[in-house]
Amino acid sequence: xxxxxxxxxxxxxxxxxxxxxxxxxxxxxxxxxxxxxxxxxxxxxxxxxxxxxxxxxxxxxxxxxxxxxxxxxxxxxxxxxxxxxxxxxxxxxxxxxxxxxxxxxxxxxxxxxxxxxxxxxxxxxxxxxxxxxxxxxxxxxxxxxxxxxxxxxxxxxxxxxxxxxxxxxxxxxxxxxxxxxxxxxxxxxxxxxxxxxxxxxxxxxxxxxxxxxxxxxxxxxxxxxxxxxxxxxxxxxxxxxxxxxxxxxxxxxxxxxxxxxxxxxxxxxxxxxxxxxxxxxxxxxxxxxxxxxxxxxxxxxx
Numbered sequence: 001x002x003x004x005x006x007x008x009x010x011x012x013x014x015x016x017x018x019x020x021x022x023x024x025x026x027x028x029x030x031x032x033x034x035x036x037x038x039x040x041x042x043x044x045x046x047x048x049x050x051x052x053x054x055x056x057x058x059x060x061x062x063x064x065x066x067x068x069x070x071x072x073x074x075x076x077x078x079x080x081x082x083x084x085x086x087x088x089x090x091x092x093x094x095x096x097x098x099x100x101x102x103x104x105x106x107x108x109x110x111x112x113x114x115x116x117x118x119x120x121x122x123x124x125x126x127x128x129x130x131x132x133x134x135x136x137x138x139x140x141x142x143x144x145x146x147x148x149x150x151x152x153x154x155x156x157x158x159x160x161x162x163x164x165x166x167x168x169x170x171x172x173x174x175x176x177x178x179x180x181x182x183x184x185x186x187x188x189x190x191x192x193x194x195x196x197x198x199x200x201x202x203x204x205x206x207x208x209x210x211x212x213x214x215x216x217x218x219x220x221x222x223x224x225x226x227x228x229x230x231x232x233x234x235x236x237x238x239x240x241x242x243x244x245x246x247x248x249x250x251x252x253x254x255x256x257x258x259x260x261x262x263x264x265x266x267x268x269x270x271x272x273x274x275x276x277x278x279x280x281x282x283x284x285x286x287x288x289x290x291x292x293x294x295x296x297x298x299x300x301x302x
Contacts, residue, residue: 012232075193080161093263137289253298
């Protein structure tokens, strides 16, 4: 039975993840010397929360195929995050989030290919809506009327979405044989390994030098990776435990919309936290495209 509280928690989770995206975009594009340093910071956060979880909850250390699946899921998830972080340096955060979160379409396609599942007419329609929305989101300069020139980040964002799809499928398999705390810890380990693999020793040095020189950047990283992101994850887990996962996943599909709203607000010149384009035509095209993607994901979840 669906309750208002689980929907509220799911909405709050999507909103907090939207704020995390805004802060991450600011850090990667304006503060950090390179995206690798930010990957190192997120890896530290993931490792820290894994250790905290081990101290608080009972975690299974008898390694089996399910925990291996959790590690692999985390590695794919970390790889997807790494690609997203790189894309933040060359593309607008609202586009990056919208394109990456088309992964439910890839999950559905992979399920048909490998799990022999079938799709209803409504789900096929939803996939078409998402694909059209993703295409429109990828248009580089809609304000100039050029609807056939796509942005440079599209190929890597499709790859990021594919990694995220594989991560969700393998994570679901891991949860069938292991409790949530164990899957969480091993998934975090996989994510941290993937992100650390994108770093060299000098990137760790760059991170700590930046944080020492700029206390504001330290506050932003603590806010984003050590407060907002963990709370968003907890809210999502609580919402999922309270009711049907289909309802929760449908509500959390609204994350690209919240990202679009927050990015637009923080790009207002008087605020100046971000600097995405606020051209009326660009905003209209992005809003319609992101609404289409979100609607398609919701239909796909039904």
